[in-house]
Amino acid sequence: MARITVLRPDLDLDDRPVAPLAPRRPLPDTPLLTLIENGKPKARQLLELLAERLRPRLGDLAVETFSKPSAAKPISADEARLMAARSHLVITGLGD
Amino acid sequence: MAEVLTLDESDVQETFFERGWTDGLPIVPPTLDRVTAMLEAGGVAATDVVGTVAQRGVTVTAELLAINAVMAGCKPEYFPVVLAAARAFLDPAFNAHAAVTSTGGAALLVIVSGPLAAEIGMASRHNALASGNRANATIGRSLRLVARNVLGAKTGGMDGSSLGHPGKYSFCFAEDPPPEPWPPLRVELGFDEADTTVTVLPTEGPRQVANHLNEDPVGLLRTFAAAIASPAQYSTGKGTQGTVVLGPEHTTALVQAGWSKRQVREWLVEHSRVTPQQLLDAGVLLIEGMEPGPDGRLPTIVSPDDLFLVTAGGAGAGWSAWIPNWAPKIHAQATTRRVVPPGEALPDCGDDGCAVPWMTEES
Numbered sequence: 461m462a463r464i465t466v467l468r469p470d471l472d473l474d475d476r477p478v479a480p481l482a483p484r485r486p487l488p489d490t491p492l493l494t495l496i497e498n499g500k501p502k503a504r505q506l507l508e509l510l511a512e513r514l515r516p517r518l519g520d521l522a523v524e525t526f527s528k529p530s531a532a533k534p535i536s537a538d539e540a541r542l543m544a545a546r547s548h549l550v551i552t553g554l555g556d
Numbered sequence: 557m558a559e560v561l562t563l564d565e566s567d568v569q570e571t572f573f574e575r576g577w578t579d580g581l582p583i584v585p586p587t588l589d590r591v592t593a594m595l596e597a598g599g600v601a602a603t604d605v606v607g608t609v610a611q612r613g614v615t616v617t618a619e620l621l622a623i624n625a626v627m628a629g630c631k632p633e634y635f636p637v638v639l640a641a642a643r644a645f646l647d648p649a650f651n652a653h654a655a656v657t658s659t660g661g662a663a664l665l666v667i668v669s670g671p672l673a674a675e676i677g678m679a680s681r682h683n684a685l686a687s688g689n690r691a692n693a694t695i696g697r698s699l700r701l702v703a704r705n706v707l708g709a710k711t712g713g714m715d716g717s718s719l720g721h722p723g724k725y726s727f728c729f730a731e732d733p734p735p736e737p738w739p740p741l742r743v744e745l746g747f748d749e750a751d752t753t754v755t756v757l758p759t760e761g762p763r764q765v766a767n768h769l770n771e772d773p774v775g776l777l778r779t780f781a782a783a784i785a786s787p788a789q790y791s792t793g794k795g796t797q798g799t800v801v802l803g804p805e806h807t808t809a810l811v812q813a814g815w816s817k818r819q820v821r822e823w824l825v826e827h828s829r830v831t832p833q834q835l836l837d838a839g840v841l842l843i844e845g846m847e848p849g850p851d852g853r854l855p856t857i858v859s860p861d862d863l864f865l866v867t868a869g870g871a872g873a874g875w876s877a878w879i880p881n882w883a884p885k886i887h888a889q890a891t892t893r894r895v896v897p898p899g900e901a902l903p904d905c906g907d908d909g910c911a912v913p914w915m916t917e918e919s
Contacts, residue, residue, distance in 0.1 A: 462565040467558040467586045469577050469623045470705040476613035501843050532654030532887035534611055 482544050490520045494543050496552035499531040507551055518549075557602060558619055560588070572627075577705055579697065579725055583627035594622035597632035598639050599898030606639065607646025609707055611653040612714075616646060620706050621698070628697035628726075629690065633676050636895050637691075638698045640754040641666045641728075644891040645699055651888035655758035656709035660790060661717030662758035662882035664699045665799065666728035667866055669741040670752025672895055673730035680730035682870030685762055685801065685877060696728030699756070721761035734807065734867040738817050741866050745892050752895040755864065757799060758888050759879050760789065767806070768874040773813040776806055777823055783878040784828035785856050787838035793830050793846060793854035794884040797862040800824065801877040803869035821860040829853035858885050 493514065495507040504525065511523045526543065528535060535543075543550060563571055568585045572578050584590070595602055595618055602619035609616075618639070625638045645652055645664060655662045668678055679689035687693065709715040717724070731741050742753040763786075767779040780800060785792060802810070810820055831853050832842055848854050857863045862885060869875060881888070 463562055464565045464568060464585055465560050465562045465587065466568060467560055467588065467591055467619075467623045469558075469586060469620065469627055469701065470575075471614060471620070471708075473612070473614075473708050504844075530886045532651055532658070532883065534653075 485548060487518070487548050490522055491518055491548035492522045492524060492546060493518070493549045493551065494547040495523065495525045496535065496543070496550060497525055497527045498553065499528050503531075503553065507553065510551055514549075558623060576710055577701075578627070579700055579704060581725070583701075584629050586623040586626040590626045591619065591622045593632045594625055594630065594635045595619065597898060598622070598635040599896070599900075600639065606642045609646065609653050610648075612707060614707055616642065616702060616706050621702060624701040624705060625694070625698040628701055629694040630698055631676070631690070631694075634691055634695050636898060637668060637672065637676065637695055637752070637754060640752075640893040640895040641695060641699055641756055642702060644754055644756040644893040645702075647891040647893075649889050650756060650758065650891045652703070652707065655882070655888050656703040656707055657714050657716055658882065659716045659718045660760070660882045661720035661724065662760070662888075663721060663723030663727040664696070664703065665723065665757045665759040665879060666696050666699065667731060667741065667755045667757070667799070667864070668695075668728070668752065668895075669731040669755070669866075670895070671750070672752035678728075678730035680732035680868050684729040684732070684868040684870075685727075692728045692730070693726050696726030700724060700726060723759065723761050727759070729801075729868055731866050732804075732868045734817075735811050738807075738811060738867070741864065742892075744817065744865075747892075747894055753892050754895060755890055755892040757797065757864070757879070757890040758882050759799070760882050762801070762877040762879045765800075765806075765876040765878055766874065767876075771809045773810050773815055774823075776809055777820065777827070780876070780878065781824055781827040784824060784880070785830050785834075787830070787835050787840045789856075789880050790882065791880055791884050792840075792856045793832070793835055793842075795855045795858045795886070796881045796884050797864070797890050798857060798878065798880040799864040799866060801869065801879065802865060802867050803874065803876045804867070804871055805874040806876045807867050817865050818860065821863045821865055825855070825857045825860050825863055828856040830856060862889075864890065 493511055497504045497507055515521050569582050572583055600618040604618040606616045606618055606621050621642050676691050678691040703709040742751055743749055747753050763783050765780055765783050767776055770776050846854055
């Protein structure tokens, strides 16, 4: 049986570096919840509903919404850093 | 260097199928000799970076591209075109991350404009958009295999296409040089007549545009505008880009009537604008941000510069095609690269360096 040597056409995507999660901070009396709305239809309404459902559990909750200009593009690293510095909780979602 | 596998020759196809490395069709085994020949034809080293997709932490090297081009069935002389196509595909403006993931299932349309297309035997006339030509089929397939194998765009993985369409196997054709005085696509895009360029667009499937009897240019263009403004298309009224492939009869009618390409593009952009009511009548609900302009209508194509008018196809009864981008321009857009002839010297940068085309604001 003839043997043949071939090159792999793929990348091992599991080898990629993964950014660490931000450390969890204790919640203050008035935590800031940031909603990252991806621009898909009904995304804002869905996230705002989630925020309302969280209110009884989190008390005096401040809510801000960040709307992405394009659902197909991620937020920038600077935007992510800013949100991480300001927010105590962030909710986002993917998909249609 | 890529990892190597040594296999019984009779097991190669099944191994590649089992590992999910093919598009469902058999491949040419990527041996080192074949990959090396591809790299030499492109004038690149294995480790040269063709582009990156930052969102995925992925770097596409010339070697990975060459491996997938061999698998697709490319001849080495196609590789400079594959390189230009991959560089365009990996331009951040193209947004490959979204284009190969979306539920909309975009194809990677490759349009080659310039003398190299004929030199490597690409089809630009009969069946230009279809099967039967090795260069068209395999250059287009190379990009799809890269998306699959390097970007992870596989069913069940990062390719979320709800249906997809046949153009996702391969979608590539050459421009047929337009009759005088119309300029070819590359010249319209600011390149030299002697250049060969590759324009890549993330697209839905092509719609045949049939008009066999009407030689009146406005009558003809109304048929195109009707196709472009179809409410069933996702981007209608949302501002996208797209490609009109003009067959020879339709081209002749427009050229003989004295229309320039620019005039055709302007007319089609203007007449493919839709009213909100046209969408609502078709059952399409408006989404946030769809605000009509002063004319009470919404744009389907953002501007005349966002409509690519390309001549191709063989003689017949009067067939053309409309190929919409799969999403509004805000999400992804067409990108173009010049094919770099192997061995071409780098620009003389002097003592202080210089700008090269992919670093300019236009890119």
